[in-house]
Structures are given as C-alpha cells and as structure tokens.
Amino acid sequence: RFARPGGRPLGAVFPYFNLEWGGEGRIIVVGWPGQWAAQFTRDSGVGLNVTAGQELTHLRLRPGESIRSPLIVLQFWRGDSVRAQNIWRRWMLAHNVPRRAGKLPEPMLPAVSGNQFPGLLCNEADEIRYIDRYLEERIPITHWWMDAGWYINKGDWKTTGTWEIDTQRFPRGLRWISDYAHAKGIKLIVWFEPERVTAGSWLARNHPEWVLGGAGGGLLDLGNAEAWNWLVNHFDKLIAEQGIDLYRQDFNIDPLRNWRAHDAPDRQGFTEIKHIEGYLAFWDELVRRHPGLMIDSCASGGHRNDLETLRRSIPLLRSDFIFNSVGEQGHTYGLASWIPFYGTGFIDFDAYIVRSLMGPDMTLSCDARRKDLDWDLLRRLVSQWRQVVPYFYGDYYPLTPYTLDSRSWIAWQFDCPEKGEGVVQVFRRSESIYRSAEIRLAALDPAANYSITNLDAQRSEQVSGRELIEKGLPVDILGRSGAAVILYHAIKPHP
Helix, strand or coil: CECCCCCCCCCCCCCEEEEEECCEEEEEEEECCCCEEEEEEEECCCEEEEEEEECCCEECCCCCCCCCCCEEEEEEEECCHHHHHHHHHHHHHHHCCCCECCECCCCECEEECHHHCHHHCCCHHHHHHHHHHHHHCCCCCCEEEECCCCECCCCCCCCCCCCCECCCCCCCCCHHHHHHHHHCCCEEEEEECCCEEECCCHHHHHCHHHEECHHHEEEECCCCHHHHHHHHHHHHHHHHHHCCCEEEECCCCCCHHHHHHCCCCCEECHHHHHHHHHHHHHHHHHHHHCCCCEEEECHHHHCCCCHHHHCCCECCCCCCCCCCHHHHHHHHHHHCCCCCCCEEEECCCCHHHHHHHCCCEEEECCCCCCCCCCHHHHHHHHHHHHHHHHHHHCEEEECCCCCCCCCCEEEEEEEECCCCEEEEEEEECCCCCCCEEEECCCCCCCCCEEEEEECCCCEEEEEEHHHHHHCCEEEECCCCCEEEEEEEEEECCCC
C-alpha cells in the first residue's frame, strides 16, 4: 500500500508505477494533486488486484452539487519495459507537457539572486545588478527569476498571505525589473504561494472565513467561490501589471489536516475534492486570461508533480534536494523515465556539478557579483549544455544499474531516432578505482556507422553501431568525480 501522509501527492511515495511480468506489463499512474492511495494485492487464485484513487471518500452530494474524481492512466505494453517508458515519455511530450502557441517549452537557462541574500530579501538595485553581471559575463540567460520575498512579509519570506509588493524595496514595483529584463530579451519568473496563509497577513485578518484555520492562519480554501474569485482577479492583475512571463507557485504546507477537519461525517473527502478542483481551475483561468503564461510547480521542490499538475505546469526545481551531484544524478536517472521536462540548478560549479544536473532547464544561482569566479569555464559549460539540451526531448535509456554508491559509475543515454543522433552521459564517482569503462549503447542501428565526439576531447571518431551495441563505447575518465558527455550521430553513406 502506498499513501503519502499530509495530502501532497509526492514525497515519500511516487504515484507512477510500472508493473512487469513475463515480457509484458502495465503502467499505472494516479493523477491526483491531493491525498491518493494505491494498493497492490497478490491473490494466488485471482492474480494481482490494483486499487487506486483518493484515499478517503465517504460523502453525500446535495442537490445541484457535482464532484470530480482522480485521473487514472493505464498503459498496456508487451516486450520491453524501457520501450514502454519511452512510449510514455512520447505521450507526455505530445499530449501533456503544456504548450504555448502550439509549441513545447523551449530549453531554459534562468538566473536567480535569492541564494545570496538573507531571507531572500533582495531589492530593485540587487535584481538589476545581477542581470547586468550575467550579461557582462556573456552568459545567455533566458529568464530572470525573482523568488520568494518580493512581497510585504515582515522580513520573513515564509510570512505569506499579503500579496502586495514591498514598495520600500521595489519602489517602482516589479514592472521596472520586468521591463528592464524584456529590453534585454529576458523573461521574468516570479514566485507565489497563494494557498499558505500565515497569521497576521492580509488574508488572515480580512477574510478568516476563507482560510481553513481561520485568523490563526492555515490553508486558503480554493473550494470557496469568494476566495477563488478574489485569488484569480488579484493574481491576474499582478501578472498583467508587473509584466510576469512565468508564474511560479510553491506549496509548503501539508493540507490534509485542514481538509479533513473541515469535513462533516457524511462529507469526508469533499473539502479536498473542491480544493483540488479550485486549484486546477485557478491555473486554467490564469492561462485563459494570459495565453502565453507559463506556470512552474514547486511545492517544496517536487511534492506536486502529479500528472494533473504536470498537464498545466513545468517543474523548474524537480527537488529541493539540490547542490549534491550524486543526488542530482539519481534524480535524472529515475525521473527522466517519467517526467520529460524538468529543471534544477547550482550555486557553485565545475564540470562534474553542472553535468550532473543538465536537463531541459538549468538555473544559475551563483554569486554573479564575484568577478573572481571562473566565468570562462561557466561559458564553456553553458555552451556544452546548449549542444546537449535538444536531446533531452528524445528517448531515454539507462545504461548502468541505478546506484548512489560513491565507488561506482553511472550512465544514461538520450536518443533521437528520427535524427539518428543523441548524447551519452557517464559519471565516475568520487571513490571509484576504475579509470575506464565500456558502456554498451541502446537504440542504435547495428548496420550504421556513427561519428562519436567527446566534448572534452573535441575530436571525433567513427565506430560501427554493432560495436557500440555489443562491445560498448570506451570511456576514459581520469579524475575521480569526473564526467564525460559524448555526442553521436549516424553517418549517412554517399548516394
């Protein structure tokens, strides 16, 4: 039985399952941004019985009421579980990852300054200074990210519920920063957390009836029509007036206690359902009013990456467990099978750190004020990321077993079969005694020849597809905590 305590859909459990038996299997996904449960029961007479959905419902509906239930996705497959996962990835990219103007999200290279300021309390001058420094160092950032703390918060970013700009630090509002960024070809990301309401905030003082928890703070009830209308109109105005291009929503509260405390005995599960309906409708309405708006789901870093959420948003911080290279490798190894667009970021950097977290989105959080950083290295690594990033939209193949062991190597491959090309990423961990390995590749044409380019060597060699599949790609990594990035493409014979 799987069920995460607290009401957020991810964390200690993961609502994505792939069952395999005898050359076939089922992918089962629970798409519910609340308290779900799944139970797998093996019965010798019947087989395997799977039950999944909202964990607790015991309710009656009043005249005129309606509710929705969790989205469940089943994918039936035969043959190879990795192939099944790549069919899932393709379905995600074709029908779920949100598009604007009919296009998938472009690769993103945001930058943020918040990690260098106590309490994330930057001001207007800080924001402009950081943008200028990245441009001065010729780092081609795509977005400027204003994280928590821009609102009136009594010096603590965790004090939420007063969604007004702190004009002492931003006297010209956020619009001054967004206009400045837009003039440089950079879009603006702004952080919000509308559901968590703290005591003493505007919402708690003026509308305690909207808060599950009342004037003492708690959860903004998105199932309350008046609260929902205020939220939509207030945030719509902020987005329009401040020139916000990407709306980032965090969720640092476990809502289950608030939901269940509000339910009558014959209405168990009802408050949760209505909150989730309001949450999804809120995002849908923001996009209806702002068709080009992108949304980022955070929720303490990855706690709300359920399918319904991912149909409306992209996770620019797939986990708050960041700044750990081995952990980042583990995240990519596992999440890439399920979530094709994701992001992470770094403060300090070297080749091993940056290559451990490369993905469709990569956020720079280093102290741009420092001119003694190795900006040449960062420019080179960003250039390599730009070479590699198109392949992250392709098929994904783990090439070694999953491990966090510091004595091991780990490797994976992203392949674009329509182009006959892709990338291989290989990591030698800090305690590995081995300087080389032969990594057998997947998805290649055994009858074709391939041009192989190691981005560190910047020279190419030709190897047959059959050799790469059967014998493997030789990879040398001389230093411990080392990484190799290798591009390949099929060589077409002359007509």
